[in-house]
Amino acid sequence: MDSARRAKQAKQEGIEPVLLYPLRAVGNGLERGLIRVENEHLRERLEDWIARLSAHGIEPGLGGLGEGAGLGLGARLSRKHVLGSRSIEAGLTIRTSSKLYQHFGLDFEAPIAGPLFFRAETLYRNRPQEDFFGIGIAVPESGRADYKLQDRTVSASLGSRIGRGAEAGLRFGYTSARVFDGANGQVRSFGHVYGSADLPGSRGGEHLFYGAWLSADRRDSNWDPKRGALLRLSATSFDSVNHQDTGWLNYRFEVQAYRPLSTAGHVLAVRVLGDFNSRKGGSGIPFFKLARIGGHHSLRGYRVNRFADANAVAASLEYRYPIWPRFMDAMPFFDIGEVAPTPGELSWSGLRASWGVGFKVKTLQSALLRFDVALGPEGARLHLKFAPEF
Amino acid sequence: MPARMNALMTAILAALFAFELHAGARPAYCTGEPVTVDFDMESIPEPRETVQSFYYDFLDATFFQQAKQAFDLPRHFRRLAGRPKEALNVNCMDEVPDSSWFTNRNGKRRMTPEEVERGPNRGEGPAGEIWTVIRAKTEGITPGFLIRDEEGQVYQFKFDPPEYPEMATAAEVIASRLYYAAGYNVKENYIVHFTRRQLKVDPGAKRKDHLGRTHRMTEDDLDAILARVARRRNGSYRAVAGKYLDGVPKGPFSFYGMRADDPNDLIPHEHRRDLRGLRLIAAWLNDNDIREGNTLDMYVEEDGRRFLKHYLIDTGSALGSDTTHPNIDRIGNEYQFDAGEIGKAFFSLGLYRRPWQGGSQKVLHPSVGHIDVENFDPGRWKPNYPIVAFENMTDADAVWATRIILSFTDEQIRAAVKSGRFSDPEAEETLTAILIERRDRIGRYWLKRVNPLANFAVAGSNELRFENLEVKYGFAEPDQFVYRYTIRSAGDGAILDRGELRRESIPLAAARAPGVYEIEIETAGNGKPRPRLRVYVRTSDEKGPKLAGIIRTTRKHHSTWMGNQWKHSS
Numbered sequence: 001m002d003s004a005r006r007a008k009q010a011k012q013e014g015i016e017p018v019l020l021y022p023l024r025a026v027g028n029g030l031e032r033g034l035i036r037v038e039n040e041h042l043r044e045r046l047e048d049w050i051a052r053l054s055a056h057g058i059e060p061g062l063g064g065l066g067e068g069a070g071l072g073l074g075a076r077l078s079r080k081h082v083l084g085s086r087s088i089e090a091g092l093t094i095r096t097s098s099k100l101y102q103h104f105g106l107d108f109e110a111p112i113a114g115p116l117f118f119r120a121e122t123l124y125r126n127r128p129q130e131d132f133f134g135i136g137i138a139v140p141e142s143g144r145a146d147y148k149l150q151d152r153t154v155s156a157s158l159g160s161r162i163g164r165g166a167e168a169g170l171r172f173g174y175t176s177a178r179v180f181d182g183a184n185g186q187v188r189s190f191g192h193v194y195g196s197a198d199l200p201g202s203r204g205g206e207h208l209f210y211g212a213w214l215s216a217d218r219r220d221s222n223w224d225p226k227r228g229a230l231l232r233l234s235a236t237s238f239d240s241v242n243h244q245d246t247g248w249l250n251y252r253f254e255v256q257a258y259r260p261l262s263t264a265g266h267v268l269a270v271r272v273l274g275d276f277n278s279r280k281g282g283s284g285i286p287f288f289k290l291a292r293i294g295g296h297h298s299l300r301g302y303r304v305n306r307f308a309d310a311n312a313v314a315a316s317l318e319y320r321y322p323i324w325p326r327f328m329d330a331m332p333f334f335d336i337g338e339v340a341p342t343p344g345e346l347s348w349s350g351l352r353a354s355w356g357v358g359f360k361v362k363t364l365q366s367a368l369l370r371f372d373v374a375l376g377p378e379g380a381r382l383h384l385k386f387a388p389e390f
Numbered sequence: 391m392p393a394r395m396n397a398l399m400t401a402i403l404a405a406l407f408a409f410e411l412h413a414g415a416r417p418a419y420c421t422g423e424p425v426t427v428d429f430d431m432e433s434i435p436e437p438r439e440t441v442q443s444f445y446y447d448f449l450d451a452t453f454f455q456q457a458k459q460a461f462d463l464p465r466h467f468r469r470l471a472g473r474p475k476e477a478l479n480v481n482c483m484d485e486v487p488d489s490s491w492f493t494n495r496n497g498k499r500r501m502t503p504e505e506v507e508r509g510p511n512r513g514e515g516p517a518g519e520i521w522t523v524i525r526a527k528t529e530g531i532t533p534g535f536l537i538r539d540e541e542g543q544v545y546q547f548k549f550d551p552p553e554y555p556e557m558a559t560a561a562e563v564i565a566s567r568l569y570y571a572a573g574y575n576v577k578e579n580y581i582v583h584f585t586r587r588q589l590k591v592d593p594g595a596k597r598k599d600h601l602g603r604t605h606r607m608t609e610d611d612l613d614a615i616l617a618r619v620a621r622r623r624n625g626s627y628r629a630v631a632g633k634y635l636d637g638v639p640k641g642p643f644s645f646y647g648m649r650a651d652d653p654n655d656l657i658p659h660e661h662r663r664d665l666r667g668l669r670l671i672a673a674w675l676n677d678n679d680i681r682e683g684n685t686l687d688m689y690v691e692e693d694g695r696r697f698l699k700h701y702l703i704d705t706g707s708a709l710g711s712d713t714t715h716p717n718i719d720r721i722g723n724e725y726q727f728d729a730g731e732i733g734k735a736f737f738s739l740g741l742y743r744r745p746w747q748g749g750s751q752k753v754l755h756p757s758v759g760h761i762d763v764e765n766f767d768p769g770r771w772k773p774n775y776p777i778v779a780f781e782n783m784t785d786a787d788a789v790w791a792t793r794i795i796l797s798f799t800d801e802q803i804r805a806a807v808k809s810g811r812f813s814d815p816e817a818e819e820t821l822t823a824i825l826i827e828r829r830d831r832i833g834r835y836w837l838k839r840v841n842p843l844a845n846f847a848v849a850g851s852n853e854l855r856f857e858n859l860e861v862k863y864g865f866a867e868p869d870q871f872v873y874r875y876t877i878r879s880a881g882d883g884a885i886l887d888r889g890e891l892r893r894e895s896i897p898l899a900a901a902r903a904p905g906v907y908e909i910e911i912e913t914a915g916n917g918k919p920r921p922r923l924r925v926y927v928r929t930s931d932e933k934g935p936k937l938a939g940i941i942r943t944t945r946k947h948h949s950t951w952m953g954n955q956w957k958h959s960s
Contacts, residue, residue, distance in 0.1 A: 027450070027454060030446060030449070031443055031446040031450075034443040034445045034446040034449075035441050035442075035443040035446070037443075037445065038443055038444060038445065039441070039602070040602060041600065041601050041602035044600050044601050044602070045601055048600075048601055264740075264743075264747070265740075266740050319739070319740075321735070321739065321740025322735070322740065323732045323735040323736045323740070324727070324732050324735075325720070325744075325747075328732070330735075330736050330740070332739070
């Protein structure tokens, strides 16, 4: 017993409590906080608050502002039974982020007859810290400059649901954009680097557009797909309406395919993206409308929007497997991508590659977040996102 | 200069290493009678009630304590040297004295089957015909409520999920009976059957909603609770009635450290053998939810003294039950967050297949749930969280716990299972057979890894007798074992006798003169040597030789039984 008493005294009076004090203080603080969470039912209150908002058609959420926007927060207000009709829906989306990115959207959808529907959208975006590195696959990372993009879009669509998970339609609208120097003080401003260059769209632009789209989603889940495929196609024509010499045709496609390799959750996932722009006559393409790759959407080992040009292709291959059953998947991946002035100039030799591993944290009902650690010739990148994309 | 510094650092590390290896070692033998009661029941000022966070408990056990252990270099030194820190609350006979934590019961004196079945119960359960509901239960995940019986005694009622009648209630009672018989403090638990008419809601009864808001409890609230629980064919209900413990609750106890406000609490909990060995008993009972939150310190008054008594509570997740549903295959095989298993899965690119994956997850009986026997590996069993005391378990602790588990006879196990009051005899038979098989698997597994000799006694004046537990419990044949002994004088280490034999007794002719003698026993089973064991005998003029101490080593000595001789490689 004496040795036990001495051990207790040593533990209470010795150097160990002093050395561990900072950690213990953090631990105690965390413990007190968690006790409060439990005693005051803070988690249940939060869930209750979200459920009440949801009952009023408001869905709060994280992220949703795109790449490089910082930590985003926002909400979407949905209303059914608009204008006295049971089937007309309207929605208002508001999001902002730690980098002061903003997104305000209003949408409206109404059935016409059978599978036909009408959709109208208006959108305002403020993106104060967008990166631009120049045009082409060979531009150096040191050419990084940032600009602020404010754009507004109004569009209307006439579409048709053409089967399970598939729809197609026609879309037309108006978009205007303004370009300013960026807000990131650690990066050279866009005007300083590219002010003297004759870049189309360097002061923004106004355009009318019209086009067609087709999408088909045959994935078994949109947040944790194990099998199936997703196809998105669009063709859009843009014409300047403010006497700038810009006008182009844009063709985009995205294919995602998922193949289960076992019944234990091993999945091979592939995504191929294409973004092709064709100038109308001698017109230009605003630099902010060029096809871009880099960031968590395509080449993950590179900075967001690292490469830009008229045409871009990118592909990602992921092998997904569970490492913590039901709660976490690991996803080693390999990305390739390239940009070029014309589709004919896309070549194997110009391909850029990156690789890494991602982790998806999920519950039984949804994906909570995904983080990717990517490596490429320009260093390592960490991407964190809340959207269940790819 | 760098060479001198290196030498100095090496010397300091070597000194630390040597110090760590010998730190906390207990005396090899008693100078008097062995301590049978570790008297930690002195009166103490009333401690404050501690509050526990479920989330913090998980984070602490899963991450913080694991990180702390990873940086505990002396612990690594000791493990590398094969000399982990042994438990501190052990007497010279390598036994755990009775304390406010543990009372030697079946391991010391075989209880009758009736005593096992009755367990800690002193009464017959809630008294009278009409019980008053005084509060709805808000803690935990199962619906329930508190009642006051006609004698004013308070009980907590817990129920079974509708799809698995009797599963959780039987698990709660059976596991607590076996914990009790093993030596731990548990609640009085009773299986009760009642009808709705026997319950009335007290006008002052309260319930809390899921947001923690307090409301007056109504008869409708009671009906709502009962609508979520299993109901018997005749319309009555079955519940486990847990009697409120005597004393004042002071929060859960931790599986490491000591309570600062309990002067009786002198032994770090991670070095208590009763908590270290609990790992095997919990493994036997598949009590995966054993954790800080399912323990309770009660400030009790006994024999005029007021002190803290330490209880295991809430065993409804034991055996085949996970309280609201049968166990999933992971239970008992992997922590909720198991960094080792996650790492294996990650680095093998998902090719690593967990041993439990692909199991049948068969529900043996709706009242039993899912408890594995075929894939039960006593060395790999894990609760939901890592528990520091469990991770500190040494071979000596394992032998202690294994001996307790093996002390349960088939009849005693059957009696414990009977306390679950299964309505279907098949459920009772199934669970009894499983517990017997799991008991034997634990015995086979651990006794093969340790020195299986136990129950030493000096017979007459010329023999040290012992039992080989592997032989005693039928896991091995007597002729598979060879024992080599060396008798030394404990004073000067002079070798007085040595020999080799196949019977379970050692002649003590060399230990007749007054003094203390060390008898080192090496055991080989099927040619494989086991860790050495040292027994101490004190001889006096008047009484002759008497057992004075036992030390089990965990060091893996490098000798091999080669036919008829020992080959030493070190």
